[in-house]
Amino acid sequence: MDETIQTSEISVGVVGLGLMGSSIVAALLMAGHPVKAIAPLPNELADALQRITSQLQHGEEAELLTQPLEKTVALLTLSADYGELHDCRLVLECVTEKIPIKQTVYEKIAAVVSTDTVLASNTSAIPISMLQQYVPNPERFMGVHWAEPAYMTRFMEITCGTHTSVALADWVFRLAHHWKKEPTLLRKDIRGFVTNxxxxxxxxxxxxxxxxxxxxxxxxxxxxxxxxxxxxxxxxxxxxxxxxxxxxxxxxxxxxxxxxxxxxxxxxxxxxxxxxxxxxxxxxxxxxxxxxxxxxxxxxxxxxxxxxxxxxxxxxxxxxxxxxx
Amino acid sequence: MDETIQTSEISVGVVGLGLMGSSIVAALLMAGHPVKAIAPLPNELADALQRITSQLQHGEEAELLTQPLEKTVALLTLSADYGELHDCRLVLECVTEKIPIKQTVYEKIAAVVSTDTVLASNTSAIPISMLQQYVPNPERFMGVHWAEPAYMTRFMEITCGTHTSVALADWVFRLAHHWKKEPTLLRKDIRGFVTNxxxxxxxxxxxxxxxxxxxxxxxxxxxxxxxxxxxxxxxxxxxxxxxxxxxxxxxxxxxxxxxxxxxxxxxxxxxxxxxxxxxxxxxxxxxxxxxxxxxxxxxxxxxxxxxxxxxxxxxxxxxxxxxxx
Structure with missing residues (x-):
C-alpha cells in the first residue's frame, strides 16, 4: 500500500451511471475519494442516486466504509454537466460498448479536464489501443476494468494500450490498492484481456x-x-x-x-x-x-x-x- | 433423496487407500455405510488408518457426521485381504492411473464379490469404455469420480461406459445424494468427462x-x-x-x-x-x-x-x- 497516496485529495470522475458506473461510484466513495459522477443521459440521474445510496448502505452493512455513511455520501457530486470534472486527476469512462459513443464522451471530457488528467475506460470488449486513437493524450489513456459489484469484488484489470505511459498505469495500480483491489497490470494490450x-x-x-x-x-x-x-x-x-x-x-x-x-x-x-x-x-x-x-x-x-x-x-x-x- | 435407500444396509468396498481412497472411505463412513477398505499395498494400512481417523475428526468438527464419532469409526473394516469385499454391493477402485495395475485389481475383486456387485473406478484419465474390457460384468461397471477431499466436496461425476447399465448408474446417482453429493450422470463416455x-x-x-x-x-x-x-x-x-x-x-x-x-x-x-x-x-x-x-x-x-x-x-x-x- 502506497501511503503517500491520500484518496481524499484525489478527485475522481465517473462518466456513465448505468449499473456498472453506479457501483464504481460507490466503490470510489467508500475508498474516500471526492467523486464527480456524470450522467451523459440526464434521465439516468434519479436512478443513479437511488442505486448509489442503496449500494453505500449495503457497503455499510458489510463494514466496507472507511468513514460514516453521511460523510461518505457528502463526497458525491452527481450531475449531467461535464464541467464538474474540471479538477479530476482521474476520469473513468463506463458508457456503452459502442465506439462512436465513447468517442463523443472522450471529446466532452477532454474539453473540460486538465492536460495531465488520466482517462481510463471500463471496456471489456474494445481494444485499448483502438480507443486510444480518439483521445488527445493517448499516453494518459488506459483500460481499468472492474467487476460487478465494483465495491465488493477485488478483481481489477489495468491494461496499457500501445501508447500508454507505464508509469501512469503503475500510479493507477497503486491507487487501486486503496480501493481494496487485487489488480493486475497488463503491459500488452491483448484482445479480451486475461479474464475474458x-x-x-x-x-x-x-x-x-x-x-x-x-x-x-x-x-x-x-x-x-x-x-x-x-x-x-x-x-x-x-x-x-x-x-x-x-x-x-x-x-x-x-x-x-x-x-x-x-x-x-x-x-x-x-x-x-x-x-x-x-x-x-x-x-x-x-x-x-x-x-x-x-x-x-x-x-x-x-x-x-x-x-x-x-x-x-x-x-x-x-x-x-x-x-x- | 431416495428414502428407500438405507446406507447402513449397503456395504461398500474401497480398494486403494492413497490420499483419495482414504478420503472416500471417510466420506462413506460419514454417510453411514459399513466400509471395507482394502490396501493393495499392505504398507499403506497404518498411514490409511491415521489419515481416515484424522479426516473423521475433521468431519466431526464440521458437523458432517450423521452419528457419533465412535459409531462412525466402528463401521470401518481395514484390511489387505480382498476377501473382506465378499458382501459389498458396490466396490470403488481408487488405485493408480495405470491400466495393467487396475486390471489386476479388477481380477482380484471379481474373484471374491457376488456377480451383482457394482464396480466403479475413480479414474479421471482413462476412458470407462476402455477399462470395461477388463471386468467380467461390463454392464455393472462405471466411473464414479470424486473430488478431494471426498468427504467435504459436493462434486461427483458418474460416467457410463459403452456397456454400462443406465439403471445401475441411476442407482449410484441416487445413492450419491446420501453422500451429500450434487452428482452429474453422463450417459456418454467422453474423454476427460465434463470438469476436466x-x-x-x-x-x-x-x-x-x-x-x-x-x-x-x-x-x-x-x-x-x-x-x-x-x-x-x-x-x-x-x-x-x-x-x-x-x-x-x-x-x-x-x-x-x-x-x-x-x-x-x-x-x-x-x-x-x-x-x-x-x-x-x-x-x-x-x-x-x-x-x-x-x-x-x-x-x-x-x-x-x-x-x-x-x-x-x-x-x-x-x-x-x-x-x-
Missing amino acids: RLMYAIYREGLHLVETGAASLDDVDKAFRYDAGSWMTMMGIFRRMDYTGLQDYPEIFRRIFPQLSNSEAVPKLMQHLVDRQLRGTQSAQGLYDYTEEEAKEWDKAFAVFNKDIYQLAARYPFRTDQRIG | RLMYAIYREGLHLVETGAASLDDVDKAFRYDAGSWMTMMGIFRRMDYTGLQDYPEIFRRIFPQLSNSEAVPKLMQHLVDRQLRGTQSAQGLYDYTEEEAKEWDKAFAVFNKDIYQLAARYPFRTDQRIG
Whole structure:
C-alpha cells in the first residue's frame, strides 16, 4: 500500500451511471475519494442516486466504509454537466460498448479536464489501443476494468494500450490498492484481456459439450460449481496445479488438448436464444427458464452471496507477508 | 433423496487407500455405510488408518457426521485381504492411473464379490469404455469420480461406459445424494468427462497467455480468483451467462474465439518443470517457488478454506424447491 497516496485529495470522475458506473461510484466513495459522477443521459440521474445510496448502505452493512455513511455520501457530486470534472486527476469512462459513443464522451471530457488528467475506460470488449486513437493524450489513456459489484469484488484489470505511459498505469495500480483491489497490470494490450479469454475458453468448451449432447447445461454448471468452485476463490488456476502436483499434467494435456473444441463459430444454441431476444434472468428466460419470482430471487441471493464470498476470500490472501498459521 | 435407500444396509468396498481412497472411505463412513477398505499395498494400512481417523475428526468438527464419532469409526473394516469385499454391493477402485495395475485389481475383486456387485473406478484419465474390457460384468461397471477431499466436496461425476447399465448408474446417482453429493450422470463416455475438459480448456489458454508474455502466472491467478472466484461457487458458467444477460455474447464470441489458443502441444513451460521433477507444493517448487514452511501452510489453509466454502455453498443450492427469500 502506497501511503503517500491520500484518496481524499484525489478527485475522481465517473462518466456513465448505468449499473456498472453506479457501483464504481460507490466503490470510489467508500475508498474516500471526492467523486464527480456524470450522467451523459440526464434521465439516468434519479436512478443513479437511488442505486448509489442503496449500494453505500449495503457497503455499510458489510463494514466496507472507511468513514460514516453521511460523510461518505457528502463526497458525491452527481450531475449531467461535464464541467464538474474540471479538477479530476482521474476520469473513468463506463458508457456503452459502442465506439462512436465513447468517442463523443472522450471529446466532452477532454474539453473540460486538465492536460495531465488520466482517462481510463471500463471496456471489456474494445481494444485499448483502438480507443486510444480518439483521445488527445493517448499516453494518459488506459483500460481499468472492474467487476460487478465494483465495491465488493477485488478483481481489477489495468491494461496499457500501445501508447500508454507505464508509469501512469503503475500510479493507477497503486491507487487501486486503496480501493481494496487485487489488480493486475497488463503491459500488452491483448484482445479480451486475461479474464475474458479464460472465461471464453470455458464457454466455448462448455457450449460444445452441450451442443454435442455429451452433457446438459445443468451437468456443466454442477461440475463447475462443485469442483472448480471448491478451490478457485482461494487458489486460482496455477497455484491449484502446484497444489495437486504437476507430474501428470503433460500426459493429460497430450490426451485432452486434441479433443477440445477449437471452433471459431458462434454456438447455434446461443445465437438462437439471442435472436429470440431472450436475455437470461432479465427476461426470465435464457439458457434456463425462470419464473418472474425466481429471476428476482437471483439478484437478492447474489447480493448476499457476494458479501459472503468477499469476506471469505479476504481471509485467504495467502501472500507471503500474510500467512495463515 | 431416495428414502428407500438405507446406507447402513449397503456395504461398500474401497480398494486403494492413497490420499483419495482414504478420503472416500471417510466420506462413506460419514454417510453411514459399513466400509471395507482394502490396501493393495499392505504398507499403506497404518498411514490409511491415521489419515481416515484424522479426516473423521475433521468431519466431526464440521458437523458432517450423521452419528457419533465412535459409531462412525466402528463401521470401518481395514484390511489387505480382498476377501473382506465378499458382501459389498458396490466396490470403488481408487488405485493408480495405470491400466495393467487396475486390471489386476479388477481380477482380484471379481474373484471374491457376488456377480451383482457394482464396480466403479475413480479414474479421471482413462476412458470407462476402455477399462470395461477388463471386468467380467461390463454392464455393472462405471466411473464414479470424486473430488478431494471426498468427504467435504459436493462434486461427483458418474460416467457410463459403452456397456454400462443406465439403471445401475441411476442407482449410484441416487445413492450419491446420501453422500451429500450434487452428482452429474453422463450417459456418454467422453474423454476427460465434463470438469476436466473445462479445466483443460482454461489451462491451455492460461499457459498460452503466460508463454506469449501477455500476462504473468500471478496475473492469471489473480484475475481468476477475484473474477470467476466471486461467483463460480454460486452460479456455474451458464447461470452466470443468464445473470449477466445473453445479448452481447455472440458478438464477443465472434471477436474472441479466433484469438484463443487451439494448440494440441504440451506447453514447454509445463514439460520443462516436469522434466526437472518439480512437482509443485509437494516439492516446494513448481510453477511458483515455496519455502518448505509455505508449502505446508497451503495444506493447512486449504483444509480451513474447504470447510468454509463447503458451508457457504450449502447456503446457495438455489434449486427451485429451496429458495432464498
